[in-house]
Amino acid sequence: MTVQGAPPTVVGAEPHAEGPEQRTDAQALRRDIGRGVIWAAASNILMRIGGISVTAVVARILSPEEFGVFAIALAVFVVVTSLAELGMASAVARSVLEPDDIAGTVTSISLIVSTSLAILMALSAGPLATVLGVPEAAGPIRVMSICLVLTGIFAVPGAQLVRNFRQDRILLGTVAGFVPANVVLIVMALAGQGAMAFSWSRVVGQVVTGLVFVACVNRRYRPQWRRELVGPLLRFGLPLSLANLINWTLLNADYLVMGRMVSAEQIGVYMIAFTVANWSTAVLGSVLNGVVLPAFGRVSHDTERLVESLVSATRLVGLVALPMAATTVALAPGLVRTVFGETWAGAAPVLAVLAVYGASFAFTLLYVNVLVAIGATTKLLVVQVAWVSALVPAMVWGIQVGGLVGAAWAHVVVVLVVSLPGYLWALRSHLGPLPATLGTTLLRPVGAAALAGGSAWIVDRWIGGVVLGFLAGGVVAVVVYLVAAWSMIEQDLPEVGRLVRKVLPGRRGFASLDASERPLRVGIALEGLALGGCPINAIDLARTLRSRGHHVVVIAVDEVVQVSVLPYAEAAGFDVVRIPAGGGLFRRALHLRREVRRHDLDILHVFAAWLGRSAVLACGPSRRRAVVVLNWLMDSEFPTTGRTSLVVGTGSLHADALDRHGPRSYLLEPPVDLARDRPDQKAATVFRRAHDLATDDILLVLVGRVDVLTAAQEVHGVAKLPGILLAMDALLERDDPSLRLVVVGDGSGMAQVRERAEQVNASLGRSAVVLTGALADPHPAYAAADIGLGMGGSALRVMAHAKPLVVLGAAGFSQLCSPATVEQFLGDGYYGTRAPGRPVAELLGHLDSLADPVARRRLGDWGLDFVTERYGLEAGADRLETIYRDSLAHDDSWFERLGDMGHLAGRSLLGSLRRRLAQRLRARS
Numbered sequence: 001m002t003v004q005g006a007p008p009t010v011v012g013a014e015p016h017a018e019g020p021e022q023r024t025d026a027q028a029l030r031r032d033i034g035r036g037v038i039w040a041a042a043s044n045i046l047m048r049i050g051g052i053s054v055t056a057v058v059a060r061i062l063s064p065e066e067f068g069v070f071a072i073a074l075a076v077f078v079v080v081t082s083l084a085e086l087g088m089a090s091a092v093a094r095s096v097l098e099p100d101d102i103a104g105t106v107t108s109i110s111l112i113v114s115t116s117l118a119i120l121m122a123l124s125a126g127p128l129a130t131v132l133g134v135p136e137a138a139g140p141i142r143v144m145s146i147c148l149v150l151t152g153i154f155a156v157p158g159a160q161l162v163r164n165f166r167q168d169r170i171l172l173g174t175v176a177g178f179v180p181a182n183v184v185l186i187v188m189a190l191a192g193q194g195a196m197a198f199s200w201s202r203v204v205g206q207v208v209t210g211l212v213f214v215a216c217v218n219r220r221y222r223p224q225w226r227r228e229l230v231g232p233l234l235r236f237g238l239p240l241s242l243a244n245l246i247n248w249t250l251l252n253a254d255y256l257v258m259g260r261m262v263s264a265e266q267i268g269v270y271m272i273a274f275t276v277a278n279w280s281t282a283v284l285g286s287v288l289n290g291v292v293l294p295a296f297g298r299v300s301h302d303t304e305r306l307v308e309s310l311v312s313a314t315r316l317v318g319l320v321a322l323p324m325a326a327t328t329v330a331l332a333p334g335l336v337r338t339v340f341g342e343t344w345a346g347a348a349p350v351l352a353v354l355a356v357y358g359a360s361f362a363f364t365l366l367y368v369n370v371l372v373a374i375g376a377t378t379k380l381l382v383v384q385v386a387w388v389s390a391l392v393p394a395m396v397w398g399i400q401v402g403g404l405v406g407a408a409w410a411h412v413v414v415v416l417v418v419s420l421p422g423y424l425w426a427l428r429s430h431l432g433p434l435p436a437t438l439g440t441t442l443l444r445p446v447g448a449a450a451l452a453g454g455s456a457w458i459v460d461r462w463i464g465g466v467v468l469g470f471l472a473g474g475v476v477a478v479v480v481y482l483v484a485a486w487s488m489i490e491q492d493l494p495e496v497g498r499l500v501r502k503v504l505p506g507r508r509g510f511a512s513l514d515a516s517e518r519p520l521r522v523g524i525a526l527e528g529l530a531l532g533g534c535p536i537n538a539i540d541l542a543r544t545l546r547s548r549g550h551h552v553v554v555i556a557v558d559e560v561v562q563v564s565v566l567p568y569a570e571a572a573g574f575d576v577v578r579i580p581a582g583g584g585l586f587r588r589a590l591h592l593r594r595e596v597r598r599h600d601l602d603i604l605h606v607f608a609a610w611l612g613r614s615a616v617l618a619c620g621p622s623r624r625r626a627v628v629v630l631n632w633l634m635d636s637e638f639p640t641t642g643r644t645s646l647v648v649g650t651g652s653l654h655a656d657a658l659d660r661h662g663p664r665s666y667l668l669e670p671p672v673d674l675a676r677d678r679p680d681q682k683a684a685t686v687f688r689r690a691h692d693l694a695t696d697d698i699l700l701v702l703v704g705r706v707d708v709l710t711a712a713q714e715v716h717g718v719a720k721l722p723g724i725l726l727a728m729d730a731l732l733e734r735d736d737p738s739l740r741l742v743v744v745g746d747g748s749g750m751a752q753v754r755e756r757a758e759q760v761n762a763s764l765g766r767s768a769v770v771l772t773g774a775l776a777d778p779h780p781a782y783a784a785a786d787i788g789l790g791m792g793g794s795a796l797r798v799m800a801h802a803k804p805l806v807v808l809g810a811a812g813f814s815q816l817c818s819p820a821t822v823e824q825f826l827g828d829g830y831y832g833t834r835a836p837g838r839p840v841a842e843l844l845g846h847l848d849s850l851a852d853p854v855a856r857r858r859l860g861d862w863g864l865d866f867v868t869e870r871y872g873l874e875a876g877a878d879r880l881e882t883i884y885r886d887s888l889a890h891d892d893s894w895f896e897r898l899g900d901m902g903h904l905a906g907r908s909l910l911g912s913l914r915r916r917l918a919q920r921l922r923a924r925s
Contacts, residue, residue, distance in 0.1 A: 054182045055275065059340045061189045062197075067268030070195035072132055073140035076121070104224025107156050111223060114152025121145040134267075136195070143199035147206050154210030160217045173212035181205025218551050219573060257395045258407070270404050272340060273347040277328065277354035278361070310370060310427070311437050317366050318445035319488060325359035326453025327477040328352075331460055334470030346404075353408035360415045367423035376430045383422035390418045444488055452481035519549040520884055523601045525592065525615065526556040526565070527608030529578070530747070531774060532705045533670065533793030534632055535565040537876075538607045540673045543572045544877040553599045555592070557581050557611075563705070563746045563774035571776075585614055592618035596625065603628060603884045612640040621898040626887035632670060632792070641900045645887040650829040664890070666883050670793040671876030672867055677800040679864070680783040687780035691770055697740045700727060700847070701785035702808075703778045704794050706747040720791065721749040723808030727789055728760050730843045731768050739768065739847075744781045746774040787850055795830035796871050799863030804856050806846045807832060812839025816846040818859060822866070 059067070125141035161169050181201040188197030214220065258267050328335065332352040336344055371380045391414045398410035428434050456477035460469040524542045526535050539554065546552045554569055558578040569576045579591035588611070596604055596618050605628040606615045612629035619625040629640055632649040640646070642662035648654050649669055657665035693699060704720040724743055731741050743753060750771075757769040775781060778797075782788065788798025788805045795817070798805045805817040807825065809832035815821055817830070850856050 054185065055272075056339050056341075057186060058189050058197075059272065059344060061186075062194060065263070065268055066194040067271050069134055069136045069268075070140055070198040070271075072129065072134045072137040072267065073144055073195060073199060076128060076132075076137075076141050076144070103156050103160075103221035105226045107221050108223040108225050110152040110155040112152075114148055114155075118145040118148040121148060133261075140195045140199040143196065143203060146203045150203070150206045150210055154206075154213055156221055157210070157213040157217045160219070161213060169213070169216040173209040173216065176212045177205035177207075177209030180208055218546075218553070257392065258399065261396075261399050266404060269344060269346045270350060270407065272336070272344050273350035273354055273404075273408070276335065276339075276347075276351050277358040306370075306374070307431055307435065310431075311435060311441055313366055313370075314363065314438055315441040315445065315488070317362050318442045319485065321359040321362035322442075322445050322449035323452050323477070323481045323485075325355045326449040327456050327474065328355035328358075330453040330457035330477070331470050331473050334460055334466050334473070338467045338470045350404045350408050353405060353412060357408070357411040357415055360412070360420060364415065364419055364423060367420075367427060371423070371426055371430075374430055376426060379426035379429060383419065383426055386422055387414065387419045390414045445485065448481055448484035448488075451484050452477040455480045519551065520545075520602045520881075520888075521551045521600055522553070522603045522605060522884065523595060523599060524552060524554045525604060525606040525608070525611055526554065526576075527606075527611060528557050528559045528561065528581075529564050529566060529576075530559070530561040530705060531563045531565045531568060534607055536568060537670050537793055539565070539569050539572050539574065540873055541671065541876055541880060542574065544873050545880065546573070548877065548881075551599070553577060553595070553601070555579060555595055557588070562748070562750075567776050586617070588614040589617035593620070601625065602888060605630065605880075605884075607632075609633065612644060612646075616640055616644055616900060624888075626884070626890070628883060628887055630668070643890070643896065643900055645883060647883060650827060652827045653829075664887070666879075666886075668876060668879050668883070669871060670796060671873045672793075672796045672800045672871045673873045674800060674868060675873075676779055677782065677797045679802045680779065683780040684784040687784040691742070691772060692767075693740065693742070693770070693784070696738065698736075698738045698786045699784055700731075700739065700741045700787050700789055701744065701781050701798075701803075702727060702741070702789040702794075703744040703781055703797070704790065706743070706745045706749045706753055720745070720794075720808070721752070722810060722812070723789065723791065723814075724753055725756060726808065726812055726814065726839055726843060728756055728769055730840050730847070732760050732763060733840050734844055734847075735764060737766065740770060741768065742770045742772065742781060742785075744772045744775055744778050786856060787847065791831045792829065795825075796867055799860075799867045800871075802857075802860040802864040804850050804859040805863060806843065809833055812842075814839065814843040814846055816849060817863065819862060 122142045122145040125145070126135075126138040129135050129138040129141060158170075161173075181204045184204045185197050185201035188200060191197075193200075258270065329352050332355070333345070333348040336348045336351060340347070368380060391410065394410035394414050395407055398406035398408075400406070402409065424434065424438075456473035459476045460473035463469040463472050522542075522545060524538050526538055535556075542552045542554055552574075554574040555577045556565070556579070559581050566576055577595055579588065579595070592604065592611075592614055595601075601619075602624065603626055604615045604619055606612055607630045609629060609631040612627070615627045615629065619627050626645065627640070628645045628647060630647040631653075642664060645664045645666060646657055646661050647666045647668045648657050649667075651667065654665060654667040687693070688695065688697075688699075702720070702724055706721055706724065727741050731739060743757075754771060757771055760769050761767055772781065779801075782797055782801040782803065785798065785801065785803045788795070788801070788803045789808055790798050790805065791808050795805055795807055799817070807813075807815050807817050807830050809815075811833060813832035815824070815832055817825060850859070
């Protein structure tokens with residue numbers, strides 16, 4: 001038993017999908033576990049060493065009786081805190097749920113429940129302490145009720161870090177809380193505060209740790225109350241919460257029983273023994289709580305892969321827990337006397353028995369987390385009930401027969417006979433027959449651990465001295481175990497070997513470790529704030545990447561625009577970071593560098609070719625960062641060196657980029673959010689009514705920014721104004737009362753469009769052209785269209801709504817998108833620049849081919865199938881992940897990257913000098 005920390009399945013109390021599954025094969029899952037293992041194990045080892053040191057100091061200040069008083073108070077706290085957020089923060093850590101949907105409601109429930117329980121705990125502290133046989137525990141119980149409130153406050157931020165495998169941030173918070181907490185503990189202990197010193201140190205530590213967690217999460221959720229979510233959350237959380245209650249009741253049942261059967265001094269001795277016995281559980285606890293739950297949740301749909309990963313995880317637990325238990329059994333007397341002093345010598349025989357329980361309990365932690373990850377919380381509750389039902393009478397009998405040692409044996413027997421078989425039964429009922437390898441996989445770790453423990457026992461007895469024998473035995477145990485188990489460690493803990501090879505030499509540091517697999521920290525940089533297809537695509541991709549566990553921040557060059565992208569970004573959950581627009585290359589680079597360092601980015605992805613040079617300078621020569629430049633314009637532009645990843649949007653441009661830019665050129669076609677952009681008759685009806693459009697009107701819909709651009713920009717394929725004017729000319733030429741043109745958008749060219757629309761409507765004597773202005777969500781306009789007119793990303797959204805598409809371009813270009821012409825657009829993009837002899841006649845010819853509703857429906861269905869197969873947002877995010885990881889994998893030297901920076905800076909300065917010289921020459925002439 002351990003009374004340290006929070007319940008293993010209450011993830012919010014002891015700190016990512018939601019969203020779609022990120023990886024589904026067992027190998028990827030093991031890599032996820034390996035990444036988390038390093039940070040979580042490092043955190044626990046560090047904290048355990050610190051905890052041992054502090055406990056050793058305090059054990060020489062306080063008496064066993066004072067330790068026993070606090071043990072009772074802490075036992076009450078951990079039992080009550082198992083109900084603090086009703087088990088629902090675990091839902092935030094599960095990859096099958098969306099945190100943006102549920103976190104606000106979970107926050108509200110956690111605060112309500114934890115505060116209510118804290119008040120009840122404080123009011124009943126006196127009577128409760130008396131019933132438990134230790135009246136002196138009333139004061140510490142009241143102080144610990146404050147921690148109960150803090151559990152509810154920090155539940156969701158902790159679960160967010162768990163979900164995202166941010167064990168590095170969890171370590172930061174744990175260390176930050178550890179230091180002030182233990183300063184308070186030692187100072188108050190020296191001041192004679194006894195058990196109260198422990199309680200107040202817990203409060204201080206939890207406040208600091210929780211604040212660090214809040215500062216580390218990339219999205220914070222305010223309390224909300226979505227009534228439709230309460231039921232599903234309760235159905236998930238209540239069985240888990242009850243299982244936690246039973247779990248932590250049974251883990252502290254010995255203290256609750258002992259309070260009435262033995263003295264507070266004996267409880268203190270037992271507490272020290274149990275704390276040492278659970279060192280292995282403490283090391284593995286946050287690894288299992290923080291890694292197994294989200295990792296196994298991601299493959300919960302695939303039984304075969306989950307079972308395979310379960311076998312691997314069982315072996316990993318054995319590799320850590322078994323040698324620690326065997327060594328503790330062998331060296332128990334010397335360990336207690338050396339670390340805690342002769343006053344605590346009575347804990348040694350208890351420790352020798354409880355070490356076996358500690359190793360067994362580590363496996364139960366693993367299986368509890370797997371059951372939570374796969375949603376089998378009801379069966380988990382059944383096993384917990386059986387466990388506590390068996391433990392309480394066993395504890396009473398054990399204390400009566402053998403005192404503290406008898407209580408220890410009661411734990412061992414119940415965990416081996418009831419709990420472990422019960423968890424395996426629960427797993428088998430959900431997953432089917434478990435493979436025999438689940439047991440045989442532990443044979444080699446058991447043998448290696450027994451050999452290490454036996455060697456330690458022999459050395460300890462041979463040397464004879466308490467301290468020297470303990471230290472020598474410990475060293476021998478480590479050496480013998482590493483020799484005996486090294487092949488298994490090499491096979492099952494490759495991340496440890498990688499850590500030794502990469503971190504200790506200090507070449508690249510821990511931040512670069514596992515960049516090929518870990519969740520990434522990505523900055524998406526927009527060229528400005530104007531709403532348009534490219535910014536929408538960028539934010540959609542950012543949202544999808546975030547749902548996969550990556551940390552994503554959106555950065556934009558600040559500007560005054562008529563229609564801003566900010567509302568769209570805020571609706572997607574992004575608080576856009578704005579950098580000043582002026583100042584040239586170096587000032588932009590300075591502002592970008594500030595954000596890169598502030599958010600500790602791995603990838604800076606600029607959605608504007610002209611920002612590429614500033615991005616390279618911002619990231620500097622660091623080998624742990626990479627720049628990705630996206631150019632979705634319709635001609636090639638290579639603003640950086642060949643060592644920078646360049647992304648283009650069409651097959652022909654990709655071929656050109658490979659030839660001119662080099663192998664770090666990638667193809668990423670503009671994606672479509674198929675969850676939002678889809679056929680929607682209800683939205684279409686509402687849109688037509690809102691804009692006074694009849695049901696039998698044939699709507700030509702064009703969505704996009706309406707800007708006046710330079711001739712060069714039009715050639716690049718970003719101008720929609722010529723296409724709008726062409727469509728209005730066609731409407732005037734045909735004069736068909738059933739045809740109506742709907743233009744959705746705004747911009748600097750809107751005055752010209754409005755003027756021309758008024759002329760057309762006046763000439764036709766009816767409202768043939770309808771201008772809606774910009775819409776935050778243009779989905780209803782697409783849904784209402786009979787025929788879509790567009791280019792680029794807008795063209796793809798037309799097809800996603802199952803509407804026939806006429807692609808527009810420069811110089812009067814128009815072309816029907818169909819199976820016969822789509823190859824042209826796949827190569828050149830959904831745009832065109834050739835000038836037909838009669839632009840209006842060509843456009844009218846395409847519209848005539850779509851006069852038949854059956855023809856429109858047939859072509860629309862084909863377009864929907866085509867876009868779904870090729871342009872889904874998930875496929876785009878898959879491609880981006882590959883590009884990012886490839887970019888980080890390039891092993892460019894520091895000198896090469898510095899040379900690129902110098903080259904780009906020199907090009908910029910030379911260009912600036914050339915422009916100034918040209919201006920002076922023009923001024924003189």
